Amino acid sequence: MSEEKKDNLQEAEGKEKEILEVQKEEDGKTNSEHEHTQNPDSENEDPLNEIDESNAEDAEDEGHKDRHEIPMPDYHAMNMEKLVAELEKLLKNEKVQAVKTHVDNIKHEFDLKYSELVEQKKEDFLNEGGNEIDFKYTSPLKIRFNKIYSEYKDKRNTYYKNLERTLKENLAIRLDIIEELKGLINVEENINDTYRHFKEIQDKWRNAGPIPRMSYNDVWRTYHHHVEIFYDFLDLNKDLRDLDFKHNLEEKEKIVSQAENLANESDINKAFRELQILHKVWKEDIGPVAREYREDIWNRFSEATKAIHQKRQEYFKNIDKVYEKNLEVKEEIISKINEISVKTVNSHGGWQKLIKEVEELREAFFNAGKVPYKVNEATWSSFKEAVRKFNRNKNAFYKNLKKEQHTNLEKKMELVKLAESLKDSEDWEKTTPIMKKIQSDWKNIGHVPRKYSDKIWEDFKSACNHYFDKLHAQKNHANKQEYEALDKKKEFLDNLKSFELSGNTDNDLEVVKNFISEWKSIGRVPFNKRNIESKFNKIIDALFKKLDVDKQEAELIKYENKLEQLANSDNDSLIDNERIFIRRKIEEVKSEIRQLENNLQFINADKNNPIVKEVRKNIDEHKKSLDVWKAKLKEVKNLNN
Incomplete structure (x- = not known):
């Protein structure tokens, strides 16, 4: 900063005392314009005060025009991913001084949703047996949000640090302009030169740049006060003064006309923003008018301002009604979530259906819009508690389900172990039924933990496929041999017939x-x-x-070949299986004989009756068959001797 500017800043402190004195003088005036500016409306906040305060804020914010053009989305309806994307877009595409309200809203909504997520993760952690002091959670999304938000704060701080210096410098410049304006009174020069000098001062004032908002209204009033003194001074040259008053009146009438037309603007927020600009132009760019017109022109401007303010008040009343409707919708959603949370569900599929319903209700809650500010926190707390209650019940179910799934895992691992132990067996008759049974048992065992399910299924499927692939290969080979044997037996049979x-x-x-x-x-x-x-x-x-x-001897002769095969086999189990098979046949034949003899006792007829003869014939046939099986059993027993 130059030495000259430093001196100006130091002088500004002294000059501000004068501003306060001027303010006291201004407060005592009965000028209609000032009275309307300072006195609040009897029923509502004075729109003129509101506009003055807003313009004072905008006076130090070079980005206020950009700020008004940035749409304000419904951040409440956005999920965390969308909020981060919105923050990133604002920082990339907009001026940092223009997005404070947007960023604050985004941060508020992100913090709410992230807090809900952390609480849920903590509850899940504790439900799974974790210790509260060991709980830690973060997410890539939170890290990304913090990084972008930190970048925003750095840019914002840099901007406002530079702005603070600029505002002080501009304040010093404006105070110098006021001093220069004061110096025009009673100056020893041609009035035309003085007037031209006055116009140059006005141009410098318009281009002097923003100043601190706390000084804005006071500095303007001080400037305006000395402009009026100068016009009183111009009374010595009435023509110049009247010409300026006429020009200012024409400009203010244009502004009044524009303000009155704004009452027809459908976008009330846009109308209010444009009204602010008109007030700023009225205050900063246009000088006073002749005293006989001042009250009338100001009253017209004031009435146009109040008309727009009234429409704005109605707009906010309607907004409140919309917010009340939104509250009803959200309370109904909370009630539905509470109803769902007390339902008794005992299946994974049932819970998945409820989870989907609650997720849809959560989405509807965020899309329902804003609620009245006074109940916002309470509504959010009720919503979180309803969701948390549902999640607690869900977690309790899945906690028990995990225990069951671990039991199922142990059962399936035993089946995997059994399948792998049998996969290379070639005892097809004995092993195949076992393999089929364990496949059936596998289907009847419930779910296992997801992280194990794929691996154990692959292990089990691999063992089963290995066995059945070998079995099918063996069958294919056996089928080929069997058809070859069929051809040979057909040929053999043809030769035997002759x-x-x-x-x-x-x-x-x-x-x-x-x-x-x-x-x-x-x-x-x-x-x-x-x-x-x-x-x-x-x-x-x-x-x-x-x-x-005879038949028995013939049967035994035919049986000799099988006995020889059993005797030459190295597999003792084949002989054991044959012995078991014959004994079972003996018991079956004996049972048939007993049944036939029992039936015979209930037939009330002599021995020549055809039915009696048929039964006795069957008994004799079975006894002959029994003798054959007994003879076969004796031969099999002799193989072990």
């Missing part, structure tokens, strides 16, 4: 035994082609009949 006994019983019996052995050695045929076995057995049974071999 066979004739030689008449030598011993030789023919040996040949038949070889037929049986060779047939068995060909192997299994596909299941749906097993009727070829019955065709072979019919031919063999017919040959045995021709050789006079």
Whole structure:
């Protein structure tokens, strides 16, 4: 700062004393314009005072015009991500001095929502068994918000630090202008030169720049006071004064006309902003008018101002009604959340449905708009408590669900272990039913914790797929062999049909035994082609009949081939399984015999009755079958001796 400016700033302190003296003088005046400016309205706050205060604020804020042009969104309806984006956009695109109200609103809403989130996270932490002193939470979104907000404060502080210096410098300049204006009185020079000097002072005043708001009205009144003194001085040159008064009256009439037209503006906020500008021009750019017109022109301007103020008051009354309606909507939403929070739900799906409903209600709450300021905090607290109550019940359910899921996890891990232990087994008949059962058991076990579900499912599926892939490969191979065996048996059967006994019983019996052995050695045929076995057995049974071999002996001869296979097997379990199978068949035949004999007792007829004969025939057939099975069991037992 130059030495000259420093001196001016020091002198300003002394000159401000004069301003206070002028203010006292001004307060005592009966000038109509000043009376209307200072006296409040009997019912409402004086619109003129309100405009004066607003203009005083704008006088030190070079960004006030930009501020009025920035829309004010409904930040309450925005989530935290959107709020951060809005803050970032304001800082990037707008002047820092123009966005204070916007930034304050954004911060207020972000802090509310973030506080709610932290409280919920803390409650979740405690519900999961955490210790309160160990709780810590932050989020990338909060870090990002803090960074942008800190950047805003740095820019704002830098701006206002520079502004403070500029305002003081401008105040010193304006005080100098007032001193220069005072010096025009009683000056020894041509009146035209003095008037021209006065106009130059007015131009300098208009371009002097913003000053501190606390000094604005007082400095203006002091300036205006000395302008009036100068016009009184110009009374010596009435023509110049009257010409200026006429010009000022014309300009003020234009302003009054514009103010009266603003009453038709539908956007009341825009009308009020433009009215402020008109008052600023009236005050700062236009000088006084002739005394006979002052009261009338001011009264017209004042009445136009009050008309707009009245519309503005009505607008705010209507806004209050809207806010009351919004309050009703929000109270209804809170009530619905409270109703949901006491519902009894015992399934994950049911809770997911309620969570969705509450989330929609939360969204509706934020979109419902503002409520009256006096109930804003209470409404927000009620909303938070309703949501928190719902979350507590939800968390209690999921806490128990997690215990159940951990139990399910242990069960499924046991199934994984069993599946992996069996996946390489080739005991298809024994292992396949077990593998199918554990797959069924897996489906019947409930959910497990999400972080484990994918891995254990992959492990289980991998083990099962490994086993069944091997099983299918084996079946495919076996099917190929079975069809090859079928072709061989068809050919064998065709040859067997043309066979004739030689008449030598011993030789023919040996040949038949070889037929049986060779047939068995060909192997299994596909299941749906097993009727070829019955065709072979019919031919063999017919040959045995021709050789006079009884049925039991024939059965045992056919069984010899299987016994040989069992004897040559290294698997003892095959013999055990065969023995178990025969014993089960023996018990089944015995049961049939007992049932038939029991039925026979209830038939009230002699032995020649056809029904009695049929039953006795069946009993005899079963007894013969029983003898065959007993003989087979004896042969199997001999294998272990």
